[in-house]
Amino acid sequence: MTSGAFAGSHSPCGPTEGSINILANEFNTYRIFMDEVKSCAGSDVDFSVTHSVDHNKLQVAALSANPSEFSAKLVTNGSITPLMNDGLLRPLDDLIAKYNPNLNDNQKITIDGKIYAVAFMANAQHLWYRESILDELGIAVPSTYEEVIAAAQKIKDSGKMANPYAGAFKSGWNLGQEFVNMYLGHGGEFFKSGTAQPNVNNEKGVAALNVIKSLTELSNPDFLTQDTNAVKEEWESGNVALMHVWNSGASSLLDDEGDQAIRADTRLAPSPSVGGGSIPATTLWWDGIAIATNTSDENAEASFRALVGAASSAELANEYADATVWLIKDYKGGNTAGPVVDAATRGASPYPSFPHMSLLHGALSSELVEFLQGNESAEKALADVEAAYIAKATEQGFL
Amino acid sequence: MPHKTFFWFIFPTGLAMLLFIGLPIVSSFFQSLHIENQQILMEVENCDPFGCTTNVRVDVEATEKLKEENPLGRFNGIGTYVDRNHLAFDEIGEAWNSSSSMGEFKDTVLNLPFYKALLFTLTFCFTVTPPVIFLGFIVALSINTLAKSIKGLIVFGTILPMIVTPLIGSLVLFWMIDSQGIIGASIQILFDDPNLSLKASSNLTWITLIIYGIWHNTPFAFVVFYAALQTVPQDPIEAAYIDGASRFQRVRYIVIPHLYPVATFIMLICLMDNFRVFEPIIGFSAEGVAQSLSWMIYQDLRNENKMLFGSAGATSMLTILGIAILLTPVLIRTWKEFRTER
Numbered sequence: 001m002t003s004g005a006f007a008g009s010h011s012p013c014g015p016t017e018g019s020i021n022i023l024a025n026e027f028n029t030y031r032i033f034m035d036e037v038k039s040c041a042g043s044d045v046d047f048s049v050t051h052s053v054d055h056n057k058l059q060v061a062a063l064s065a066n067p068s069e070f071s072a073k074l075v076t077n078g079s080i081t082p083l084m085n086d087g088l089l090r091p092l093d094d095l096i097a098k099y100n101p102n103l104n105d106n107q108k109i110t111i112d113g114k115i116y117a118v119a120f121m122a123n124a125q126h127l128w129y130r131e132s133i134l135d136e137l138g139i140a141v142p143s144t145y146e147e148v149i150a151a152a153q154k155i156k157d158s159g160k161m162a163n164p165y166a167g168a169f170k171s172g173w174n175l176g177q178e179f180v181n182m183y184l185g186h187g188g189e190f191f192k193s194g195t196a197q198p199n200v201n202n203e204k205g206v207a208a209l210n211v212i213k214s215l216t217e218l219s220n221p222d223f224l225t226q227d228t229n230a231v232k233e234e235w236e237s238g239n240v241a242l243m244h245v246w247n248s249g250a251s252s253l254l255d256d257e258g259d260q261a262i263r264a265d266t267r268l269a270p271s272p273s274v275g276g277g278s279i280p281a282t283t284l285w286w287d288g289i290a291i292a293t294n295t296s297d298e299n300a301e302a303s304f305r306a307l308v309g310a311a312s313s314a315e316l317a318n319e320y321a322d323a324t325v326w327l328i329k330d331y332k333g334g335n336t337a338g339p340v341v342d343a344a345t346r347g348a349s350p351y352p353s354f355p356h357m358s359l360l361h362g363a364l365s366s367e368l369v370e371f372l373q374g375n376e377s378a379e380k381a382l383a384d385v386e387a388a389y390i391a392k393a394t395e396q397g398f399l
Numbered sequence: 400m401p402h403k404t405f406f407w408f409i410f411p412t413g414l415a416m417l418l419f420i421g422l423p424i425v426s427s428f429f430q431s432l433h434i435e436n437q438q439i440l441m442e443v444e445n446c447d448p449f450g451c452t453t454n455v456r457v458d459v460e461a462t463e464k465l466k467e468e469n470p471l472g473r474f475n476g477i478g479t480y481v482d483r484n485h486l487a488f489d490e491i492g493e494a495w496n497s498s499s500s501m502g503e504f505k506d507t508v509l510n511l512p513f514y515k516a517l518l519f520t521l522t523f524c525f526t527v528t529p530p531v532i533f534l535g536f537i538v539a540l541s542i543n544t545l546a547k548s549i550k551g552l553i554v555f556g557t558i559l560p561m562i563v564t565p566l567i568g569s570l571v572l573f574w575m576i577d578s579q580g581i582i583g584a585s586i587q588i589l590f591d592d593p594n595l596s597l598k599a600s601s602n603l604t605w606i607t608l609i610i611y612g613i614w615h616n617t618p619f620a621f622v623v624f625y626a627a628l629q630t631v632p633q634d635p636i637e638a639a640y641i642d643g644a645s646r647f648q649r650v651r652y653i654v655i656p657h658l659y660p661v662a663t664f665i666m667l668i669c670l671m672d673n674f675r676v677f678e679p680i681i682g683f684s685a686e687g688v689a690q691s692l693s694w695m696i697y698q699d700l701r702n703e704n705k706m707l708f709g710s711a712g713a714t715s716m717l718t719i720l721g722i723a724i725l726l727t728p729v730l731i732r733t734w735k736e737f738r739t740e741r
Contacts, residue, residue: 056704059704060705077447079704081456081704084456085438085457085459085705086457086459087460106447106448107448108446109445109446109447110444110445110446111443111456113444119447122448162593162594170684171684175687220578220596221598221599222577222599224599224687224688225687237579284449286448286449327448344449350449353454353456354454355438355456359704366512366686366687366690366698369687373601373688375601376510380510384510387483387490388483388512390483391484391710392707392710394482395434395435395482395709396435396438396707397434397436397438397472398438
């Protein structure tokens with residue numbers, strides 16, 4: 001497409017100068033989004049994109065360099081914080097004023113009065129189940145984790161599946177995230193109010209860990225090496241009847257590839273609550289576009305135009321209506337959005353945006369493994385998490 | 400060699416070593432004595448699709464100003480070295496006082512990240528190196544007796560594990576030992592246990608990593624031994640043969656003494672290499688159960704959203720110290736032999 005195709009329209013597409021280099025996470029919905037960004041960028045500018053599951057680890061170093069390797073980054077409410085901590089994202093108010101893209105107000109991520117990102121999709125982890133298997137064994141769709149565990153146990157006992165449950169328990173970010181979900185589901189607070197002092201070694205933390213342990217006992221014994229993508233493969237191989245993964249997984253789990261019998265049997269359900277609580281044990285996420293501070297104004301403008309063109313494209317949202325929950329204006333809604341909307345209405349909290357949250361998440365990532373292997377008590381594991389966090393937060397100047 | 404000639408001979412190498420090895424070490428050491436400046440936080444109003452909230456964020460301008468005044472960060476002395484994520488003196492002292500038995504004390508210490516990593520690193524070092532030397536020697540002896548026509552091909556096949564990039568090699572094995580991979584599935588059938596998984600238990604993961612280490616390092620020992628075997632003088636061997644010495648006796652009393660210095664060299668290199676064990680841990684996704692010192696450095700620089708330079712610097716210094724301690728006995732021995740030979 002050339003810029004001429006958009007003449008007279010509202011679209012900011014078709015930048016003519018500068019070059020675009022985007023860093024982004026790797027999953028199917030992002031690929032769909034990036035195809036639109038690429039067509040919006042047109043042929044007049046250099047366009048490249050790096051998809052990496054390690055984007056979180058790369059982003060600060062990559063955007064700190066001046067000029068930075070990347071002109072733009074796809075961020076989430078989790079990954080934007082470390083970038084904001086170092087001032088690596090530029091405010092977008094002037095660019096939005098200049099191009100006036102067709103955006104919903106809630107797409108504009110405003111921090112301290114300035115817009116730093118434009119959200120295009122919402123995401124959350126929630127329950128997925130195989131309808132025929134639950135029906136056959138007379139199991140109702142679980143709405144609490146206690147019911148999930150009972151259901152998985154029943155499937156296991158029936159001999160249908162050896163490891164009927166799956167979650168992304170890979171040691172590292174994924175495992176930390178499972179604890180974040182479960183701890184919030186128990187009503188936990190990560191920090192002592194108003195400070196950067198950790199607050200996970202308590203009854204709620206122990207309860208959260210025990211639920212995770214029960215789930216892992218019903219999972220593939222290799223659970224510590226399985227990230228979200230590996231869990232999806234297990235699902236598509238028919239080894240799993242219940243799992244708790246991202247809503248955006250719909251775009252690859254419900255596509256035309258793989259075993260169509262499994263696809264037809266795949267159902268989405270709200271995220272369960274836990275421990276008698278009412279809120280679902282999950283976190284709400286938005287995914288959005290952000291532009292690097294340390295890139296030339298020319299590249300920033302070109303990147304902004306291409307990205308915001310896709311983030312305001314109702315055609316994209318409605319063509320791939322089931323790929324995710326788009327936040328894009330004039331999106332008519334799809335069949336898979338239910339669980340995310342449900343999580344929001346039932347009061348799930350967004351992923352915490354404390355500047356020191358990533359350090360706690362990092363400590364959770366590495367210190368919970370021994371508990372899950374049965375080598376250490378839950379209290380000891382959580383005490384280790386706090387100690388590891390305190391050492392890191394002290395070094396980073398938060399304590 | 401006159402001193403002056405020696406000086407000019409060694410000067411380019413010395414300069415390069417100073418620039419590319421010496422200075423980075425000094426700089427890492429300097430960094431390890433510092434921690435980040437205090438982060439200045441402020442309350443701001445954030446709005447996103449899920450609503451508006453009041454939240455804290457880092458005051459970038461104020462923090463930036465601090466950074467300009469103090470680009471290295473705050474001086475922390477050896478604080479980072481003794482904190483909980485490194486030598487953990489306080490925690491060890493406390494464990495010593497509160498533990499009721501040696502076993503409990505040992506468990507507490509080995510639960511600290513640095514000692515946990517050290518335990519794996521040393522275990523890997525000392526279980527991989529001896530089999531590597533032994534196997535390398537046996538393979539070299541065997542191949543040395545092969546007919547010339549097939550030697551080249553066999554040598555190539557033998558050194559393949561060394562040619563394969565460690566990360567790729569370990570990834571290939573990782574997939575093979577998966578419960579649906581060829582090795583993993585075969586083991587399950589062999590032991591008649593559908594839940595047996597090499598990736599699930601710490602012990603099996605350690606054993607897998609060690610076997611991988613031996614597989615990967617043996618070709619190096621083989622190549623060096625094989626080269627050295629070509630220098631074994633034939634006269635004493637023939638003489639021994641005429642005297643009726645068996646093949647074992649010839650190897651034991653002539654070849655091994657001749658190759659002894661070479662074995663020391665291989666041991667030195669292997670110990671150093673294995674002390675830096677890193678790639679297989681990533682390739683086998685074994686971070687959960689097996690951490691090494693190098694992996695700790697990687698963790699500080701990659702796995703956090705923000706790089707912990709001080710922490711990584713401190714671990715690097717401790718790794719250098721560890722290698723120095725490890726090699727001292729071998730070096731002292733070599734030096735003594737060198738003196739007596741003179």
